[in-house]
Amino acid sequence: MRRSTGSRWVAWVMVSAAAAVLCVVSLGGQSDEGRYDQVVASISKKGLRELGAYATLAKLLAEGPRLTGSPQADAAVAAMAVHMRALGFENVRLEPTTVGHWIRGEGEEGQIVSPLAGTIPVKVRAIGNSIATPSQGITAGVVEVRTFQELETLGDKARGRIVFFNGAMDPTLIDAFQAYGGAARQRSGGAVAAAKAGGVAAVVRSLTLGIDDDPHTGTMSYDEGTPKIPAVTISTAAAERLSEVLRRDPEAKFRFRTSSRTLAPVTSHNVMGEIRGVKKPEEVILLGGHIDSWDLSPGAHDDGAGCAQSIEALRLIKDLGLKPKRTIRAVLFMDEENGGSGGRD
Ligand SMILES: [Zn+2]
Structure with a gap:
C-alpha cells in the first residue's frame, strides 16, 4: 500500500x-x-x-x-x-x-440484504489463505465492530453472525504505514477473533485511507484449535454503506460466496545477480x-x-x-x- x-x-x-x-x-x-x-x-x-x-x-x-x-x-x-x-x-x-500456494478461484460475490434498504451488490475479495464459503455461499446477520476489544465485550451477540470489522486507518497519523499497521490486525487475525466469538465469517474493511470501491486483499492466518471460517474484505465505500444500512436496519443480512483454495506448497526461487x-x-x-x-x-x-x-x-x-x-x-x-x-x- x-x-x-x-x-x-x-x-x-x-x-x-x-x-x-x-x-x-x-x-x-x-x-x-x-x-x-x-x-x-x-x-x-x-x-x-x-x-x-x-x-x-x-x-x-x-x-x-x-x-x-x-x-x-x-x-x-x-x-x-x-x-x-x-x-x-x-x-x-x-x-x-x-x-x-493459495488460489483465489472464481465467482466472488456479495450482497447486503435488507427489507428496508433493499438488496445492494457488494464486491468481496477473499483474504489470502482464507478458506472458501460453501458453494451456496454464507448468509447471516451482521455484527459490526471497530476494534478487537469491542468484539470481546459483545458476549454472545456475535454467535451465528458475520463479524464486520470496520476499523478505519487513523488519518491523523502522518506516517500512513503506522496507520496501516494499526488497522491490519483485523485483516490478518479477524477470522480467528470472529470464530472465537462464535461468528460464521469475517468481513473486513479494506486498508486504505481513501474512500473508494476497490476491495484489497492481503494475508491472514488461522489458529490450530479455532474453527476456520471464511474471511473477505470489502471496499471502504462498501464498508461505509454496510455500516449505514446496519444503523437503519440492525437485522440486515450479508450474503457472500468465495471459492479460494490452498494447494500443496511448491518450489519457487529467489533470483540474484552481482558485481x-x-x-x-x-x-x-x-x-x-x-x-x-x-x-x-x-x-x-x-x-x-x-x-x-x-x-x-x-x-x-x-x-x-x-x-x-x-x-x-x-x-x-x-x-x-x-x-x-x-x-x-
Ligand atoms: Zn510487500
Whole structure:
C-alpha cells in the first residue's frame, strides 16, 4: 500500500547506488571526499538521464500479478534472470525456496440484504489463505465492530453472525504505514477473533485511507484449535454503506460466496545477480526487494519498485565502469506477501 513519487524513487536508486559504491570503491590517490563527490555525481547524472529502473519495472510488470505459486511468479523470476544476464551482471542464479500456494478461484460475490434498504451488490475479495464459503455461499446477520476489544465485550451477540470489522486507518497519523499497521490486525487475525466469538465469517474493511470501491486483499492466518471460517474484505465505500444500512436496519443480512483454495506448497526461487568485488569478493553488500505480489494488482510499488531499484543501482555502477572492492548483489526475494519464505530459506 505504500506510495512514492517518481522523483523520490529515482532519488532512492541514487542513494542505494551511491551508498554501495561509497562503501566499496577503491580510492586511489585522491582525498576520499573529492573522489566520492565525483562518483556520486556520475551515478546521479546517469540515473537521471536514463531512468533505467522504469524499464526494468516494465519488464517485471509485463508478467502480471505475481502471487507465490502462480505461473506468473515463475515467469517473473525467469524474466528477471534473463534481464540481469543481459545487463551483464555476474553469477546470475536462482535460489530455491518453498512457498505456499493459495488460489483465489472464481465467482466472488456479495450482497447486503435488507427489507428496508433493499438488496445492494457488494464486491468481496477473499483474504489470502482464507478458506472458501460453501458453494451456496454464507448468509447471516451482521455484527459490526471497530476494534478487537469491542468484539470481546459483545458476549454472545456475535454467535451465528458475520463479524464486520470496520476499523478505519487513523488519518491523523502522518506516517500512513503506522496507520496501516494499526488497522491490519483485523485483516490478518479477524477470522480467528470472529470464530472465537462464535461468528460464521469475517468481513473486513479494506486498508486504505481513501474512500473508494476497490476491495484489497492481503494475508491472514488461522489458529490450530479455532474453527476456520471464511474471511473477505470489502471496499471502504462498501464498508461505509454496510455500516449505514446496519444503523437503519440492525437485522440486515450479508450474503457472500468465495471459492479460494490452498494447494500443496511448491518450489519457487529467489533470483540474484552481482558485481564481484575486486579486493574482498567474499564480503557482500546486498540490495533487495521482493518479487512476489498479491494477485489483484501488478505490484508496481509493492514491491516491483524495490526490485527495479536494486537492479538499477547495480546497472549504474557497472555501466560506469566502477570497480567495487566488495561484491554488490541484487536479490529479488520470492515471497514476502504470503509467508516470507524467500528471505528465510
Ligand atoms: Zn510487500
